[in-house]
Amino acid sequence: MPDFLLQAVDLLPTGGSLLPHGYCFMRKPDLIWLHVISDGVIALAYFMIPVVLVYFIRRMRARISFNWAIALFASFIVLCGTGHILDIVVIWKPIYYLQGWVRALTAVVSLATALAIVPLVPKLLSMKTPDELEEANAKLRAEVIAREAAEEDLRRSLADLSRAVHELEQFAYITSHDLQAPLRNIAGFSQLLSRRYTQKLDGDALEFLQFIEQGVRQMQALIKDLLLLSRVGRTEARAERRPLDEALRTALNTLRPDITARGANVVFDPMPDVPAVQSLLVQLFQNLVGNAIKFHKPDAHPEVHVGCQREERFVHLTVKDNGIGVASDQLENIFAVFRRLHSADEYEGTGIGLAICRKIVQHHRGEIWAESDGSGTTIHVRLPLEEPAPVRLTDGVVPLARPLPV
Numbered sequence: 001m002p003d004f005l006l007q008a009v010d011l012l013p014t015g016g017s018l019l020p021h022g023y024c025f026m027r028k029p030d031l032i033w034l035h036v037i038s039d040g041v042i043a044l045a046y047f048m049i050p051v052v053l054v055y056f057i058r059r060m061r062a063r064i065s066f067n068w069a070i071a072l073f074a075s076f077i078v079l080c081g082t083g084h085i086l087d088i089v090v091i092w093k094p095i096y097y098l099q100g101w102v103r104a105l106t107a108v109v110s111l112a113t114a115l116a117i118v119p120l121v122p123k124l125l126s127m128k129t130p131d132e133l134e135e136a137n138a139k140l141r142a143e144v145i146a147r148e149a150a151e152e153d154l155r156r157s158l159a160d161l162s163r164a165v166h167e168l169e170q171f172a173y174i175t176s177h178d179l180q181a182p183l184r185n186i187a188g189f190s191q192l193l194s195r196r197y198t199q200k201l202d203g204d205a206l207e208f209l210q211f212i213e214q215g216v217r218q219m220q221a222l223i224k225d226l227l228l229l230s231r232v233g234r235t236e237a238r239a240e241r242r243p244l245d246e247a248l249r250t251a252l253n254t255l256r257p258d259i260t261a262r263g264a265n266v267v268f269d270p271m272p273d274v275p276a277v278q279s280l281l282v283q284l285f286q287n288l289v290g291n292a293i294k295f296h297k298p299d300a301h302p303e304v305h306v307g308c309q310r311e312e313r314f315v316h317l318t319v320k321d322n323g324i325g326v327a328s329d330q331l332e333n334i335f336a337v338f339r340r341l342h343s344a345d346e347y348e349g350t351g352i353g354l355a356i357c358r359k360i361v362q363h364h365r366g367e368i369w370a371e372s373d374g375s376g377t378t379i380h381v382r383l384p385l386e387e388p389a390p391v392r393l394t395d396g397v398v399p400l401a402r403p404l405p406v
Helices: 003-010 021-025 029-060 067-089 096-126 130-196 203-232 244-254 256-261 278-294 353-363
Strands: 240-243 265-268 273-276 303-311 314-321 367-372 377-384
Touching: 021 029, 029 067, 067 096, 130 203, 240 244, 240 278, 244 256, 244 265, 244 273, 244 278, 256 278, 273 278, 273 377, 278 303, 278 314, 278 353, 278 377, 353 367, 353 377
Parallel strands: 265 303
Antiparallel strands: 240 273, 303 314, 314 377, 367 377
């Protein structure tokens, strides 16, 4: 051993009268150096392993939850390497007590490492192999490609749907507008016939003229509602925060003749301000209250209550009447276009009013649904209290109304 190492070894405490391990080798240089080189190489390898483990822990800290176990194992390896260094030292210096304490510490750490690793075995076994990870990545890439393709198909479908809705609304608007001119001619000439030739026409002819005029009025009302339905989704009016009851009062003023003629009683709760298109809200209340008055029982005066409650970010409106009610299997159908539950002889109307209401509510990102126990009907409307993002019904899929109870 070099002199400077011998001097360093001389500083270590010895076991008194104990002899160095070199005496067991009978001071044979070849045997001594065989052990020294072997223990030195083993110690060097042991000291290199913790360096690699420390580097691994630093790189994988965020991905592995048992870094502490790796650190404990690295400590065990360092102590093993230290033991081999002491095996070299005791060849010349009998520091057996120090060697024994290092081995005792190594034993404690090795046992602790073994006990700590046992619970980690299931987790280690569950870790994916590189081949399994590559297979999982390949499946993930395939799923991403499939999802992107599905999203592209969905975008194309939404674009096609948007165009179809827009074209349908354009068709309804143009068709309804173009139909008004010939209807005006029919109405004008039928009235002219009725005035000029009243004395020349018999009773049947006059009745036929009345049928023509009645049909014209019905068609004009139908065209008017169709135009209104098509305009709801095309309106460019901005939402303004206004009191809800302001729109309701305007609608009630329009309905005043019907309210008076049928002896209806309409009451309503206090209402908050909401961001909405005022003209559409007036139309909404006019249709809902108008229906509540129209579909009354023959032997009772219409009683209509327009309720209002706050629900977190929404206002919940209810229009409740004491009318004829709606069968439970028809509650969803009443919001469809041209869906009438009664003949025009029983109750006048076009069958579009509630469809217009649904479109107005959807335009404001709200919900509308109906409930009825067979005696009276309650229409529920939920509108946001804060201004929603701008929405046009021709921009894509519109929000659906709340599922109706059955």
